[in-house]
Amino acid sequence: xxxxxxxxxxxxxxxxxxxxxxxxxxxxxxxxxxxxxxxxxxxxxxxxxxxxxxxxxxxxxxxxxxxxxxxxxxxxxxxxxxxxxxxxxxxxxxxxxxxxxxxxxxxxxxxxxxxxxxxxxxxxxxxxxxxxxxxxxxxxxxxxxxxxxxxxxxxxxxxxxxxxxxxxxxxxxxxxxxxxxxxxxxxxxxxxxxxxxxxxxxxxxxxxxxxxxxxxxxxxxxxxxxxxxxxxxxxxxxxxxxxxxxxxxxxxxxxxxxxxxxxxxxxxxxxxxxxxxxxxxxxxxxxxxxxxxxx
Amino acid sequence: xxxxxxxxxxxxxxxxxxxxxxxxxxxxxxxxxxxxxxxxxxxxxxxxxxxxxxxxxxxxxxxxxxxxxxxxxxxxxxxxxxxxxxxxxxxxxxxxxxxxxxxxxxxxxxxxxxxxxxxxxxxxxxxxxxxxxxxxxxxxxxxxxxxxxxxxxxxxxxxxxxxxxxxxxxxxxxxxxxxxxxxxxxxxxxxxxxxxxxxxxxxxxxxxxxxxxxxxxxxxxxxxxxxxxxxxxxxxxxxxxxx
Amino acid sequence: xxxxxxxxxxxxxxxxxxxxxxxxxxxxxxxxxxxxxxxxxxxxxxxxxxxxxxxxxxxxxxxxxxxxxxxxxxxxxxxxxxxxxxxxxxxxxxxxxxxxxxxxxxxxxxxxxxxxxxxxxxxxxxxxxxxxxxxxxxxxxxxxxxxxxxxxxxxxxxxxxxxxxxxxxxxxxxxxxxxxxxxxxxxxxxxxxxxxxxxxxxxxxxxxxxxxxxxxxxxxxxxxxxxxxxxxxxxxxxxxxxxxxxxxxxxxxxxxxxxxxxxxxxxxxxxxxxxxxxxxxxxxxxxxxxxxxxxxxxxxxxxxxxxxxxxxxxxxxxxxxxxxxxxxxxxxx
Numbered sequence: 001x002x003x004x005x006x007x008x009x010x011x012x013x014x015x016x017x018x019x020x021x022x023x024x025x026x027x028x029x030x031x032x033x034x035x036x037x038x039x040x041x042x043x044x045x046x047x048x049x050x051x052x053x054x055x056x057x058x059x060x061x062x063x064x065x066x067x068x069x070x071x072x073x074x075x076x077x078x079x080x081x082x083x084x085x086x087x088x089x090x091x092x093x094x095x096x097x098x099x100x101x102x103x104x105x106x107x108x109x110x111x112x113x114x115x116x117x118x119x120x121x122x123x124x125x126x127x128x129x130x131x132x133x134x135x136x137x138x139x140x141x142x143x144x145x146x147x148x149x150x151x152x153x154x155x156x157x158x159x160x161x162x163x164x165x166x167x168x169x170x171x172x173x174x175x176x177x178x179x180x181x182x183x184x185x186x187x188x189x190x191x192x193x194x195x196x197x198x199x200x201x202x203x204x205x206x207x208x209x210x211x212x213x214x215x216x217x218x219x220x221x222x223x224x225x226x227x228x229x230x231x232x233x234x235x236x237x238x239x240x241x242x243x244x245x246x247x248x249x250x251x252x253x254x255x256x257x258x259x260x261x262x263x264x265x266x267x268x269x270x271x272x273x274x275x276x277x278x279x280x281x282x283x284x285x286x287x288x289x290x291x292x293x294x295x
Numbered sequence: 296x297x298x299x300x301x302x303x304x305x306x307x308x309x310x311x312x313x314x315x316x317x318x319x320x321x322x323x324x325x326x327x328x329x330x331x332x333x334x335x336x337x338x339x340x341x342x343x344x345x346x347x348x349x350x351x352x353x354x355x356x357x358x359x360x361x362x363x364x365x366x367x368x369x370x371x372x373x374x375x376x377x378x379x380x381x382x383x384x385x386x387x388x389x390x391x392x393x394x395x396x397x398x399x400x401x402x403x404x405x406x407x408x409x410x411x412x413x414x415x416x417x418x419x420x421x422x423x424x425x426x427x428x429x430x431x432x433x434x435x436x437x438x439x440x441x442x443x444x445x446x447x448x449x450x451x452x453x454x455x456x457x458x459x460x461x462x463x464x465x466x467x468x469x470x471x472x473x474x475x476x477x478x479x480x481x482x483x484x485x486x487x488x489x490x491x492x493x494x495x496x497x498x499x500x501x502x503x504x505x506x507x508x509x510x511x512x513x514x515x516x517x518x519x520x521x522x523x524x525x526x527x528x529x530x531x532x533x534x535x536x537x538x
Numbered sequence: 539x540x541x542x543x544x545x546x547x548x549x550x551x552x553x554x555x556x557x558x559x560x561x562x563x564x565x566x567x568x569x570x571x572x573x574x575x576x577x578x579x580x581x582x583x584x585x586x587x588x589x590x591x592x593x594x595x596x597x598x599x600x601x602x603x604x605x606x607x608x609x610x611x612x613x614x615x616x617x618x619x620x621x622x623x624x625x626x627x628x629x630x631x632x633x634x635x636x637x638x639x640x641x642x643x644x645x646x647x648x649x650x651x652x653x654x655x656x657x658x659x660x661x662x663x664x665x666x667x668x669x670x671x672x673x674x675x676x677x678x679x680x681x682x683x684x685x686x687x688x689x690x691x692x693x694x695x696x697x698x699x700x701x702x703x704x705x706x707x708x709x710x711x712x713x714x715x716x717x718x719x720x721x722x723x724x725x726x727x728x729x730x731x732x733x734x735x736x737x738x739x740x741x742x743x744x745x746x747x748x749x750x751x752x753x754x755x756x757x758x759x760x761x762x763x764x765x766x767x768x769x770x771x772x773x774x775x776x777x778x779x780x781x782x783x784x785x786x787x788x789x790x791x792x793x794x795x796x797x798x799x800x801x802x803x804x805x806x807x808x809x810x811x812x813x814x815x816x817x818x819x820x821x822x823x824x825x826x827x828x829x830x831x832x833x834x835x836x837x838x839x840x841x842x843x844x845x846x847x848x849x850x851x852x853x854x855x856x857x858x859x860x861x862x863x864x865x866x867x868x869x870x871x
Contacts, residue, residue, distance in 0.1 A: 037657040039598065039664065088847045094656040095596050096846050099798065102598065103842040106795055110836035221791060225665035232661065260676070270683070271676025277669020284650050284662050345748055371750025383745040385738050396734050400750030409730060452750065 002258070008135030009254040015141045017250020018148035019206045021243035023223065024230040025152065026199035032172040032237040033192035036086065036097045040105020041227050042220025044074065044197055047108060048204020049215045050116065056123045063125055063140075066205045067147060074201030078194030086193060087186070105220065112217035122213030140209040147206050151199070152243050159239075168192055172237065222273060226253075229280045252279070296359065298323045298488050299344065299456055304353035306339050313339040314350070315513035321456065325488045326479070328500045328521075330530075331510035338380070340510070341458050345377050346370045357456070372404045376454030376487075380461040382441035386434030390425055391416045393433045394447045401452025412451075419447040423477075439466070450481065459491045475502045501525065545729045548809050548871035552721045555813050556580070556714055574710035576820040578775050581713050582793070583800035583812025584720035585767035589760045591807030592727065594740035595659050598794055599647075599666035603640045603765040605788035606670075607772025610636025612686040612783045619688075619695040628695045629704070633773055640769025641762060648758040655743070671789035685784035692781055709779035713771060720767050724809055725871070727763070732756055792835075799838045802845050805852030809871045814853050 023045055030038050038044075048070045055061040055069065081104055089097045127139040159165040170178040171188045179185045207223075208215060226249065234245025256275050260268035299321040306314040314336040321327060329337050343350045346367035355363045357373060376397070385393050394416035398407060407415065420429045423443040428436060433444060442462060449457055459478075463471050482489055491503065500507060500521065507524035509517040517524050524530065556577070563573030586600055614632030618624065624631075643666075651662035675683040693701045727733050735756040738746035746753055776788060796819065804815025823834045845852060851859075854870065861867055 031657070035657070037660055039660060085843055085847055092846075092850070093594060095590075095594050096850065098596050098657070098660050099802070100843055100846045102596075102795075102798070103839050103846065106835055107839035107843070110833075110839060113832075114836060221668060225668055228661045228665065232658075236657075266678055267676050267682065269676070270672040274669045274672035274676055277665045277673070280662065280665055281650065281669075284654065284658070347744070347748065367747040368750050368752045371748065377748050379745070383742050385741040385745075387741060388734075388737050392734065392737075396738055396749055396751075399731055399734055404750060409734070448749070 002262070004134055006255060006258045009258050010251055011132070011135055011137065012141065013250040013252070013254025014247055015137070015145040015250070016210050016254070017247035018145045018152075018243075019203055019210065019246075020226060020230055020250050021234075021246020022148040022151055022206065023200055023203035024227045024234070024242040024246050025155065025239040026196040026203070027227050027231050028234070028236060028239045028242040029168075029192055029199070030196035031231075032239070033168060033196075034086070034090075034189050035094075036101065036193075037236075038196070038200075039098055039102040039224070040108065040220075041101075041200060042222070042224035043105035043108040044077070044200040044220075045204040045207060045223045046112060046215075046217060046220040047077070048074070048201035048206075049208050049211075049219065050112060050121075050204075051201065052205040052208045053121055053123055053215050056125065063205055063209060064143065064147070067202055070201045070205045071198045074198035075194040077201070078197030079190060081197075082190045082193045087190070090189070105224075109217045109220065116217060118217060120213055121215040122211075123208070125209065138209075144206040144209040148203070151202065152240075155199075155239065164188075164191070222276075225280070226276045229276045229283065232280060232283050249276075249279075296323070297321065297356075298325075298358060300354075300356040301340075301344070302354045302356065304340065304343055304350045304355070306336075306343055306348070306350045312513050314343065316353075317510070317513075317515045318353075319508065319515065319518070321488050321490060323455070323488055324482060324486045325490075325506065326482060326504050327488070327490045327506045327508065328504035329490060329508045329510060330500060330524075331516075334512070335510040336513040337510055338460060339513075341377065341460055344458060345375060368400075371401050371452060371454075374402050374453075374455035375458070376401065376449035376452045376456065377458045378442070378445040378449050378460060378462055380464065382438065382445045384433035384436070384441050384444060386432065388433055389430050390433055390436070390444055391420055391429040393444055394419050394451045397448040397451030398453075401454060403453055415451055416447075419451045420444075422450070423447040439470070450485070450487075453485070454487055457487050457489045459489060462491060472502065478503060546722075546725055547868045549721060549725055551810060551869050552813055553718060555817075556718055560711075560714055570707075570710070572820075572824050574713065574775075575824055576817055577710065577713045577717055578771070578816075579796065579800050579820040579823075580813050580816030581717035581720060581771050581775075582768070582797050583804065583816045584717055584724060585764050585771060586797040587764075587801045587806065587808075587812045588720065588724050588727065588767070589764035590801060591724075591811075592733065592736040592740065592760050593757055595652075595656065595757070596798075597663045597761070597764075598660055598791070599663035600764075600768060600797055601789060601791060601793040602643060602667045602670055603768030604772035604776065604793060605667065605783075605785075606639040606643055607636040607769030608776040608783045608788050609680060609686075610634075610639045610769065611773040611777030612688050613680065615688040615691050615695065615781075616686050619691040625696055626700065628692075629778065632777065633770070636769045636773035636777070637766055640765050644762045644765035645758075647765075648754075648761050652754060652757045652761060667789040667791060667794070671785045674785045681783075683785060685782060685787075687782040689781035705779055705781060709774050709777075712774040712778070716767060716770050716774065721809060721813075723763055723767075727760065728809070728871070732759055736760060795835060799835075799842055801852075802842055803838075803852055805854030805856075805858075806850075808852070808854040808858070811852050811854040818853075 027038055027041050030036055051070045051073060052063045052066045055066045056063060085100050086097065089100055125140050129139060130137045130142060159169055167183045167188055170183055171185055175185050230245045230249045231242055233249065234241035253272060253275060257268055257272045260266060260271045297320045301317060301319040304314055304317045317340060331337055342348060344355060346365055349364055354361055357375065362370060385396065391413060395412040398412035398415040417429065420426055423446055425440060425443055428440065436444060463474055478489055481487060504521050507519065507521050508515060509524060509530055516529060517527055559573050559576060563570040590596055611632035614635045615628055618628055618631050651659050654662060674680055680686065735751045738749060738751055739753050739757060743753055777783065800815035800819050801812050803818060804813065805811030826834050849856060857870055861870060
């Protein structure tokens with residue numbers, strides 16, 4: 001009985017893990033290219049969530065269509081913040097970009113609060129379910145998972161097969177070397193930042209298929225923490241590592257929930273949320289640079 | 296008693312052997328030059344002596360004490376000082392404060408008050424000719440001035456061994472002569488062993504060092520008194536290739 | 539010894555500011571609450587600045603110290619109020635527990651996070667407040683999500699009158715003392731070996747190590763000091779003053795944001811900066827609460843971005859540039 005519950009939960013966890021992984025790929029990309037940790041990461045996920053919400057409830061458009069919209073909005077935000085803020089901080093001390101991305105996150109939260117209020121929102125996208133022996137999975141989650149895999153695959157091909165993608169990889173390796181080879185490093189920075197943000201906002205859309213009523217301007221914080229755990233697990237500079245680490249994290253998170261629910265006298269849900277923190281704690285204790293890729 | 300002894304130091308970075316089985320002995324108060332083209336392994340050797348990273352093989356023995364695995368910050372109080380090829384000032388602090396850092400954490404650590412360190416710093420700042428700039432932000436100095444400040448800072452540590460990394464690179468020949476005179480004066484007054492690392496400035500080497508070590512591709516090629524080393528045909532080969 | 543006194547001159551404008559604030563609050567009717575709020579932000583700013591200003595590291599999880607301090611006070615009163623004859627001593631137990639919890643957290647965090655560089659340090663710290671909050675709620679310790687309400691316990695321990703005085707006056711007064719203490723420690727560190735070591739760490743950590751500086755030790759000293767002060771602020775301004783603590787209230791990143799605003803606005807790494815920042819932010823929050831409640835972060839977030847990009851030295855940074863070479867230099871640090 002427990003095993004069936006566990007297996008069911010693990011399946012859900014794997015699906016969610018795909019979305020987590022996608023969200024973290026954006027973080028890894030930005031860090032790999034620009035050496036900037038986007039501390040406001042969660043706020044962009046929140047933006048994606050609200051994009052999906054708004055499009056569904058006011059325009060009646062399915063979240064699948066919201067994905068490309070989210071990408072465009074994300075990239076627009078990325079370019080905007082890069083050219084107004086981040087570009088000027090390339091030569092500044094590290095803490096400047098940390099504080100800046102943090103402040104940008106706060107700004108987005110407050111604007112969202114202004115527009116949507118501080119309450120929790122949700123929407124219901126009914127597209128049926130799949131019944132498996134171990135559990136029933138809403139199709140929306142399946143779509144989200146497929147979506148995240150497709151996007152990750154697309155990214156893989158883009159990085160390895162296109163000229164621009166290769167240029168980005170070269171900048172990750174050695175920005176000075178790339179510059180000498182004629183790569184317009186400044187533009188690559190802008191593009192990578194924009195794509196990274198775009199990925200993050202898109203993952204916010206996909207995430208809403210898992211959290212029916214959890215959309216709120218301040219929802220980002222928990223996801224920033226999770227993204228960091230996943231990034232440390234998978235290597236802060238390796239987007240593929242981040243994706244796989246996301247899957248692992250999703251599994252651990254959901255599996256742990258079942259485990260915690262068996263312990264008397266504890267509240268399993270908050271305990272599971274705190275799990276991410278403990279994972280980070282132990283990960284940093286043993287290997288700060290991640291298990292794959294490392295600087 | 297030998298001041299510094301390097302025994303079979305080997306250091307690899309991935310597949311590249313940066314320092315290849317180098318053994319060396321430096322006496323108290325010795326003036327030595329380590330010479331070699333780019334990539335010969337000189338900076339790596341300095342870094343191993345300093346403790347920036349440990350060697351893969353071999354031992355570093357300073358004053359009869361095995362310091363091979365000792366963290367970098369514990370070597371300064373023992374008496375190992377260092378200047379960097381590209382000066383690394385603490386830019387927002389003043390020149391005097393920069394030099395005072397040397398006094399505070401070098402061999403005098405724990406023995407002198409902050410004010411005492413500032414006084415020592417004042418003396419060394421004057422010694423290198425920067426007294427006019429002593430309250431200026433270190434970041435605003437010219438590159439040559441920064442180099443001099445680095446030297447003052449390292450000297451304020453009252454080291455027994457001073458590792459100077461390309462201290463004379465980019466200097467006018469007249470300045471090099473000045474520097475050589477200055478270093479000799481220092482060595483006499485403070486009895487420091489000075490190991491200078493130079494890429495190819497023979498003028499600096501000839502006037503300054505008693506002994507020259509030539510490195511090539513990570514290994515020690517020649518280790519001899521200056522005149523002998525500089526007239527060795529292999530030195531020419533190392534820099535210009537076989538004729 | 540003769541040289542030491544001038545070292546502390548920069549404290550004069552700071553203490554003067556606190557004194558003026560206190561006098562205004564104490565003598566003018568109805569002003570105490572506002573002055574207490576300003577003192578709160580100044581104290582927070584000074585405490586946070588000791589670590590961030592001197593090392594250049596950002597502890598995004600700083601609110602954890604304040605929260606743990608609050609819990610320390612709550613636990614102290616709640617579990618010891620029945621001891622006969624303890625009376626006001628219970629407050630000191632609360633303070634001790636606050637310091638104990640804060641230092642425990644600081645040491646653990648330092649051991650794990652301070653060995654890491656900039657970006658990894660930021661990552662390590664950012665989740666601490668969330669993690670602890672949900673752990674308290676999940677493991678149902680310390681009252682779980684229902685928190686601890688200890689007003690009753692306090693009244694039982696010291697009597698209604700004393701309890702009232704404590705919560706309406708002495709708690710806020712303590713915040714002034716903490717602010718002054720933080721300012722003193724800030725200057726003391728700046729002028730001592732610790733200050734030199736941390737400047738070196740901030741500018742070039744690797745060169746600092748080669749110069750003989752045990753970077754981890756000095757970072758930890760600053761971190762611990764900053765954390766302990768934060769814990770004291772929590773114990774007084776939240777714990778003693780409100781006599782309750784709920785995990786959802788205290789472990790919120792919101793207050794870390796406010797620390798950042800206060801310090802950056804005034805000038806990170808300066809002594810007077812957090813005071814100026816605290817006053818400006820506190821006043822604007824107080825007044826905005828009347829016209830546009832909840833809007834202060836919306837207004838300050840872009841201001842912070844502007845400061846980071848254009849005026850990283852904050853207000854005091856600008857002032858310092860203007861007064862270079864004048865006798866005022868000794869007082870504005």
